[in-house]
Amino acid sequence: xxRRKFIKNASLTGVGLAVGSALSSCKNKVSEESxxxxxxxxxxxxxxxxxVIATWHVEAATAKAMEVLENGGSxxxxxxxxxxxxxxxxxxxxxxxxxxxxxxxxxxxxxxxxNKHGDCGAVVYLKDVxxxxxxxxxxxxxxxxxxxxxxxxxxxxxxxxxxxxxxLTEASKKAWEKWKVEAxxxxxxxxxxxxxxxxxxxxxxxxxxxxxTTSGLAYKMNGRVGDSPIIGSGLFVDNEIxxxxxxxxxxxxxxxxxxxxxxxxxxxxxxxQEACEExxxxxxxxxxxxxxxxxxxxxxxxxxxxxxxxxxxxxFSMTKFQDGVNQQIQSDFYNKA
Numbered sequence: 001x002x003r004r005k006f007i008k009n010a011s012l013t014g015v016g017l018a019v020g021s022a023l024s025s026c027k028n029k030v031s032e033e034s035x036x037x038x039x040x041x042x043x044x045x046x047x048x049x050x051x052v053i054a055t056w057h058v059e060a061a062t063a064k065a066m067e068v069l070e071n072g073g074s075x076x077x078x079x080x081x082x083x084x085x086x087x088x089x090x091x092x093x094x095x096x097x098x099x100x101x102x103x104x105x106x107x108x109x110x111x112x113x114x115n116k117h118g119d120c121g122a123v124v125y126l127k128d129v130x131x132x133x134x135x136x137x138x139x140x141x142x143x144x145x146x147x148x149x150x151x152x153x154x155x156x157x158x159x160x161x162x163x164x165x166x167x168l169t170e171a172s173k174k175a176w177e178k179w180k181v182e183a184x185x186x187x188x189x190x191x192x193x194x195x196x197x198x199x200x201x202x203x204x205x206x207x208x209x210x211x212x213t214t215s216g217l218a219y220k221m222n223g224r225v226g227d228s229p230i231i232g233s234g235l236f237v238d239n240e241i242x243x244x245x246x247x248x249x250x251x252x253x254x255x256x257x258x259x260x261x262x263x264x265x266x267x268x269x270x271x272x273q274e275a276c277e278e279x280x281x282x283x284x285x286x287x288x289x290x291x292x293x294x295x296x297x298x299x300x301x302x303x304x305x306x307x308x309x310x311x312x313x314x315x316f317s318m319t320k321f322q323d324g325v326n327q328q329i330q331s332d333f334y335n336k337a
Contacts, residue, residue, distance in 0.1 A: 047305030049206060052078060052321040054199040055247040055299055057328045061085040062321040065201055075201040075209035076115045076137075083111075083133040083211045086197045090169050095197055097130040098169040099215025101176050103183070104222050107167035110229040111136045111213035112147075116239040122147040122229040128164045129157040133213045136229070147229065179219050196228050198235060198245030200301050208301065210235050210243045217250070226250025232260035241267045242302035244275070248311070249294040256282045262300050272300035272308030273332075280310050280334050297331060310334070 050069035052062045065082030069075070087096025094100070101107045111132035112122035121140025124147060126132050135157045139148050148156055158164060168176075196214040212235040214228040227233035227250035234250070236259040237243040244262035246253045253259075258279050265275035276298040284291040297311035299318045309318040309331040316331040 047202075047206065047303070048323045049202055049204050049305055050075075050078075050322075051202045051301065051305055051307075052082065052199065053201075053299050053301055053307050053309075054082065054197055054319045055245060055297065055316075056197065056319065057317055058082075058086055058197055058199075058319050059321075059326050059328065060089075061197060061199065062319045063326055065199060066321045066326070069201065069203050073203075075203040075207050076113070078201040078203070079199045079209050079211035080113060080133055080137055082199050082201070083197055083213045084131055087131050087133065087213055090171075095213050095215055096132065097165070097167045098172050099167060100172050100218030101168055102216075102218075102220045102222050102224070105168065105173070105176055106222070107172070107215055109167075109213070109215055110225055111211070112229040112231055112235050113137045113140060113209070113211040114231060114235055114237040114243075115140070115209045116207040116237070118237070118239070120146055120231045120237075122231065123149070123153040123157075124225045124229045125150045125223065126153045126157065128154060128167060129162045130165065130167055131162065133211050135160070135162060136211070136213075146231065176219065183219070196234070196247040198228075198247055198299065200237075200243045200245055200299065202301060202303075202305060206303060208237055208239050208243045208303070210237045210245055212245050227253035227258070230254060232257045234259060236260045236263050238263050238267070240303070242272060242300060244272075244279075244298055244300040246296065246298050247316070248296035252283055252291075252294060252296050255286075258283075258296070258298060262298055266300065266302050272302050272306050273310065274308070276300050276308045276310035277332075277334075280312055284312060284334055292335065299331075 052065040061082040064085045065078040068078040090098035099107045109126045109132035110124045113136045114120040121136045123135050138160050198212040200210045212228045233254045235245045244259040246258045262275045262279045297316035299309045301307045311331045311333045314333045318329050
């Protein structure tokens with residue numbers, strides 16, 4: 001079940017901002033496609049590598065990444081190729097072509113990528129080029145900079161050989177025109193009109209890379225940028241320790257530099273699961289936190305091949321490809337009230 005498709009179906013049954021009983025009608029559909037929360041691997045066992053994890057239900061993307069790894073490709077190649085699958089998926093409406101536009105009708109993309117050496121690249125407010133993750137990699141490898149924005153990012157992409165194309169599909173245009181009737185901005189949990197694919201890979205040598213790509217908050221103010229392309233917020237990789245990536249309401253992730261926090265907690269000895277849980281705690285325990293009305297989720301992996309995922313509300317999921325099994329795993333969550 002695709003992220004936005006699930007959310008759209010949930011909205012039709014009266015989800016609103018609640019996540020408890022109002023989402024129960026979707027429970028059977030989700031459980032048919034996913035497994036229970038996994039137990040963390042015994043840290044004394046040898047890591048089962050290679051390994052790929054990603055936010056949400058993106059089995060085609062993780063399959064592509066694993067194909068790269070099994071053919072001897074690097075973790076960096078794997079996360080780029082995996083994210084490109086979703087960027088080309090016009091039906092997804094959350095990344096790449098077909099992404100939902102800002103309030104002016106512009107589809108603008110944000111992405112970042114980070115390799116085992118700590119090198120990184122990012123693009124923000126990129127228009128008319130669907131593979132933002134690949135442009136981000138070009139920024140990392142072919143420029144002295146970390147981030148390019150707006151027209152400069154587009155110019156660089158075109159000069160680097162990327163194809164210019166209209167990213168606003170007919171379906172996304174119709175959704176935008178429908179939104180304009182009331183023009184409401186308040187996020188709906190697990191839809192929030194923004195979404196992300198964040199992917200982390202560990203190759204057979206134990207080296208880690210990560211990538212994150214999104215079309216951002218749908219119907220956002222012109223120029224808005226969230227956490228996804230910001231190294232340390234949307235994504236962070238430390239090849240000595242592990243990596244983490246975030247999804248959800250980006251403004252809240254930025255406030256706690258979430259992905260960096262998860263990795264630093266792992267450096268202090270916490271498992272990926274424990275680190276994700278504490279990072280969510282930093283958000284919900286802030287004074288005057290409005291966490292009941294938005295979603296944030298983290299996934300993480302460490303050098304031992306252990307993984308973790310955690311979110312504020314139910315129905316966030318992680319796709320994991322390891323030891324021949326490519327599966328969606330429902331995340332544990334904080335708000336069980």
